[in-house]
Amino acid sequence: MAAKTLQDLFVHMLSDIYSAEKQLTKSLPKMAKAATNPELSQAFKTHWEETNNQVARIDEVVEICSLKLKRMKCAAMEGLIEEGDEVVQEIEKGPVLDAALIAAAQKVEHYEIASYGTLCVFGKHLGLDEAVRLLKETLAEEKVTDEKLTMLAESETNPEAARQ
Amino acid sequence: MAAKTLQDLFVHMLSDIYSAEKQLTKSLPKMAKAATNPELSQAFKTHWEETNNQVARIDEVVEICSLKLKRMKCAAMEGLIEEGDEVVQEIEKGPVLDAALIAAAQKVEHYEIASYGTLCVFGKHLGLDEAVRLLKETLAEEKVTDEKLTMLAESETNPEAARQ
Numbered sequence: 216m217a218a219k220t221l222q223d224l225f226v227h228m229l230s231d232i233y234s235a236e237k238q239l240t241k242s243l244p245k246m247a248k249a250a251t252n253p254e255l256s257q258a259f260k261t262h263w264e265e266t267n268n269q270v271a272r273i274d275e276v277v278e279i280c281s282l283k284l285k286r287m288k289c290a291a292m293e294g295l296i297e298e299g300d301e302v303v304q305e306i307e308k309g310p311v312l313d314a315a316l317i318a319a320a321q322k323v324e325h326y327e328i329a330s331y332g333t334l335c336v337f338g339k340h341l342g343l344d345e346a347v348r349l350l351k352e353t354l355a356e357e358k359v360t361d362e363k364l365t366m367l368a369e370s371e372t373n374p375e376a377a378r379q
Numbered sequence: 380m381a382a383k384t385l386q387d388l389f390v391h392m393l394s395d396i397y398s399a400e401k402q403l404t405k406s407l408p409k410m411a412k413a414a415t416n417p418e419l420s421q422a423f424k425t426h427w428e429e430t431n432n433q434v435a436r437i438d439e440v441v442e443i444c445s446l447k448l449k450r451m452k453c454a455a456m457e458g459l460i461e462e463g464d465e466v467v468q469e470i471e472k473g474p475v476l477d478a479a480l481i482a483a484a485q486k487v488e489h490y491e492i493a494s495y496g497t498l499c500v501f502g503k504h505l506g507l508d509e510a511v512r513l514l515k516e517t518l519a520e521e522k523v524t525d526e527k528l529t530m531l532a533e534s535e536t537n538p539e540a541a542r543q
Binding site: 217218219220221223224228231289290291292293294295297298305306307311314315317318321322324325326328329330332333336337340341365368369373374376377379 | 381382383384385387388392395453454455456457458459461462469470471475478479481482485486488489490492493494496497500501504505529532533537538540541543
């Protein structure tokens with residue numbers, strides 16, 4: 216890593232979340248397929264589209280700020296996706312799997328909320344205003360996705376799963 | 380995993396966060412040692428004590444609800460700690476490392492916030508009222524730690540790191 220300045224750290228964290236988002240674009244279609252509840256399946260599909268846009272948004276930040284991302288694999292997202300895969304493989308289709316998928320997805324969202332939150336703050340200190348504007352859009356989307364999943368869990372999948 | 384019911388899933392997620400907290404008790408003293416800012420170092424020490432209490436609280440939940448936790452290693456926390464270790468090894472002591480330590484710690488806090496949030500909701504549906512009361516105490520502590528880290532970053536480490 217060898218980060219000596221806040222800008223080095225900003226680039227490192229941006230490279231990390233870029234890897235995380237890329238990993239997620241491969242995972243979300245599997246989650247959409249595994250979900251039984253049609254609204255949940257649709258929420259994963261919608262978030263897959265958003266995630267692709269978020270990757271493009273990072274490309275935009277890189278271009279605007281003339282940065283060079285590092286090739287790296289986000290280890291935390293690897294672990295988070297491993298948890299999600301385990302859930303899909305080991306629980307039968309139905310409301311309990313749906314509840315487990317939401318739990319796994321909310322952990323992913325929280326990883327991203329923490330990451331983009333820090334990136335926005337670092338960007339502000341570095342005077343990267345246009346980058347901050349773009350990253351704040353993504354941060355807002357991640358928060359909305361997390362809230363949407365909470366509502367879906369409480370209104371549908373959790374009560375159904377509790378009856379199993 | 381073979382979770383068939385919401386209770387199975389509750390036990391699985393409780394086993395996961397138990398492993399996560401145990402891993403964290405080994406990581407926080409290293410983070411406290413690596414921090415330059417004395418308030419940050421103290422925040423990690425305080426959270427180390429809290430984390431030990433949180434492990435004991437899970438033991439209490441297990442006893443009250445007559446559950447049996449599974450031996451497992453939380454892969455996501457493994458990845459999160461790997462990120463924190465990398466930071467400690469590769470950045471020189473000083474404000475940039477402090478900013479990186481806070482970023483890593485906030486990702487950990489967000490993992491825990493997502494986990495305990497889901498556990499509280501599952502517990503409510505399962506009628507495990509006493510467990511929910513205990514888990515909500517931990518959830519509140521994690522949120523306070525996250526906010527404390529944000530304040531410390533904004534008032535001290537980020538402005539210092541930006542001047543490097």
